[in-house]
Amino acid sequence: MEFELKYTKAQEEFRDEVRTWLAANVPDGITARPRSFQESQAIYRMRRELGRRLGAQGWLYPSGEKQYGGGGLGLDQIIVLEEETARLGLGLPPYYDSGGKMGSASIRVWGTDEQKQRFLPPIYRGEVRSWQLLTEPTAGSDLAGVKMTAIRDGDVYVFNGQKIYIGSHHGADRYWTIAVTDPKGKRHQNVSWFMIDANLPGITTQPLYLLSAQSEGETDEHGHKNIIYFDNVRVPADCLVGGENNGWKVASTHLEVEHSGQGNIRTNPVWIALLAHCRTHNRDGRPLIEDPDVRSKLAEIFSRLEAVRLLSTRNFWMVYAGEKRSYQGSQVSYLRKTTNLWLTKAILDLLGPDALTNDPILGAVGGIAEAQQRRGIVEQHPGGTTDIQRVVIARRLGVGAREPQQAGKLGEEGMARKNPQPVDA
Template sequence: MNFDLNFATNPDLVAFQDEVHTWLEENAPRDVPRSADPILYTHEEFEWRRDIGRKLGAKGWLYPTFPSEYGGGGLDLDRATIIQLALDEHRIPVPPYYNSGGPLAAASILVWGTEEQKRFFVPPILRGETVTWQLLTEPQGGSDLATVTTRATKDGDDYVINGQKVFVGGAYEFDYAWTIVNTDPLGPRHQNVSWLMVPAKSEGMTRQSLDLFTVHGAGESPVGPKEAVFFDNVRVPAFNLVGGENNGWKVASTHLEYEHGGAGHLRNIWVLDEFFQYCKETKFRGKPISENPDVRDILADVWADYQVDKLLGMRTFWLHHTKRPMSYEGIQSTFYHRMFSLRTSQRIQQALGYFGLVSDPQWTPNEGRTEVFVRYGLGSLHGGGTHDTDRVIMSRRMGLGRNASESAGQMV
């Protein structure tokens, strides 16, 4: 076994590592102002992030392990790892802009779409040319995705959509909405849903901002305020329906496997690295607060939890990219991350007191990012399901109380 992420013994990989770092220094300057709070970010920052995304996409580094014939990088695990670590060092999440539906739609279309659909929809996503939001949650549905009521009706060569999605997207422009809809209200559960790629500029689609206390915070790309999206007789060409009418639950199994963490991650949560640093550098009564025995115990708890979070993500990353069989691993890393984030939210306040809550520029640690994590930890229990649905899925994958285990969704 080898957990080492150092490639020094392989000259080709060292050269590639140098290439990636040099490129990032030139193309992703570190001094661009970045908002601490992912809800409050500027259009200027959005544009900067889009620009980096396009450049990374053009090189195949945005989605390095996706097939190159559809715009991905076609790279191996080592090179994908090098890119991921380098981006992490530059504090650039992948993708650098909010693109919740992008990789999920691309993967789902690659698994379930026609050849024509793959060639039309996937390359612009993987090259970073388009922004795609996922539109799943509805006010009445929440975790119960199969009860979507947003209705798509076939009308000639089009589908006509009516309904509402909520807790979706973020600020600023997007190109496509990767949307699950009901195509047969009288049909049996799980056999009445379908997926559509809806162009964002379609007539009849309107957006409304929500005012939530948290969206993200563990170093993902900023989002802006979450939104509700309304469909009022929105017409979409039938070509945009992916995976066949009423076959959407199968498509969802791929989508959800990715959304639930099935691709793993090598992510460092640098917001927490900064928190440790803050505790080491900030003195109270002449001593770093990290040396206070209470604080030290708390930091140790956070650190231990954080290592498990990283290792579970790494384990899943390795399983996925080496195409080994998977069962509960993706959803497990998602579940662990939620609970770890919740615990960390409280521990930050236990260590820092009100300094964990204040966002005033004079007092807030790490320009506000620590306080953002405190809120994020409370909101991390949901999003892409909840910690409760995670437990249901894990139990099914492990086959608890069943003779047959549920298998993981098909991935690219």
């Protein structure tokens, strides 16, 4: 059995087309590490502009239906787009858009035709960025325990409450959120799902810097999160998705996408940086790469990261080909998180105390080694902790239960139709 992908001639031709397009459209400096808030803003603007250009091509959300501004592409092409953007150190979308990636899937399954027409095109064309607002101070792993209320008042819902650990830098235009619409209702039957305008009166945002924040200029989701307060926020009733008190089912779709490991098929950038470092730096007058202990550790690091990459690629295929999934999403999430934590110690073994500082002169691998020490810890939590992934795996395998639990609904066809436009034809 061969794990590694093999590509068809048509895929390679599509790859050439994508590479040429990216070479012409990706500006220099877009993956630079910002050293100030101004630099971070400039890079973010570049990323949003690239997003809009990708959107115009239908490549920002390639699996999205064409009628809503997506690419209408099949797995054969989607994977090439993912790989080619990853090769440049970028993702799809090239900016943090957790709500867009997961929220658009929920709309495809649960939204009305009118909602699909209203909500999907701006996301697919890169005109808006959206965040998911799920976690509350007393409801993280136990999402069904949310306390934020959304009480119907005529043709609006009035929101009051608080969400935490949300989004990243530079704001968002839309929020996907879950709130209690029936305070007296039973657990799981008392919540509803909404897509709301992030600029409504009564919403305030307070930054929250995590252990993994490198500086105020951090651009990605790792360091900069937010607490978002809702104070009598009046949300039009047509922003309710999937029906009143049906939010738990919509959330299951959303979480299924989050747990199923879509995307993230790239080689871990920390591995690329470590290898380059060991090839170009000396210890005791000898290149690090010539030290047998270094080689042995690098081989171990590669083996573990490669196992995660290959399983992520399998999940990517399952999601976008509409294959039936069970425990696989949580399996990869669990392995990725535990491997990232293990990596902190492995890097320390490999590079010694230089891995503990981000000093511009002393810090190993341009500060990447030190950042991994902090990120490895923080990454244990988002998208379900390692404990929760184990709970999900056990339930899906049917361990300790009569029936294995089913995966959340992703629609009859999953994220994409199977080869809707056969590229070999």
